[in-house]
Amino acid sequence: MSARDNGLGGQADILFRSAAECCRQHKRYAGLVERGAPVSEQKAAFKAACLSDDILSRAVAGYGAGKGHGDAHADDAWWHKGNMLWHASREYIRHHATCDSVARGRGEHSPDDLGEMAMEFDLGASALLALRMAVDGYRAVRPGIE
Numbered sequence: 001m002s003a004r005d006n007g008l009g010g011q012a013d014i015l016f017r018s019a020a021e022c023c024r025q026h027k028r029y030a031g032l033v034e035r036g037a038p039v040s041e042q043k044a045a046f047k048a049a050c051l052s053d054d055i056l057s058r059a060v061a062g063y064g065a066g067k068g069h070g071d072a073h074a075d076d077a078w079w080h081k082g083n084m085l086w087h088a089s090r091e092y093i094r095h096h097a098t099c100d101s102v103a104r105g106r107g108e109h110s111p112d113d114l115g116e117m118a119m120e121f122d123l124g125a126s127a128l129l130a131l132r133m134a135v136d137g138y139r140a141v142r143p144g145i146e
Helices: 010-033 039-073 077-104 113-141
Strands: none
Touching: 010 039, 010 077, 010 113, 039 077, 077 113
């Protein structure tokens, strides 16, 4: 175990692995839906994606708790990519929560509600794409971290 494992660098690696798994699970679920897989398989994949969202949320909190101690790493490429990943993860979680509340928060949906839902889901999809890009950026400076 290196000193990196215990500090902010270790938290950045945890955040990366959590974000990468979150992206993988959401891609898997979307693929099953697109292919028209059996509903039971779709539901299981959805649960796995939700679990990966929860794990990502905890990783975001862990990295955020140590982020104030990162000044010593300001010259390290992983630190900059880790911060970008942290921001992208936070935005993804925020948009995902908004999508959930918009979809569940109302009984019947008016045309205006449906427009708002469509916009929120588009923003959520953009946030997931930004998360994937941040994952790729971190992976580029920490090859073999997975």
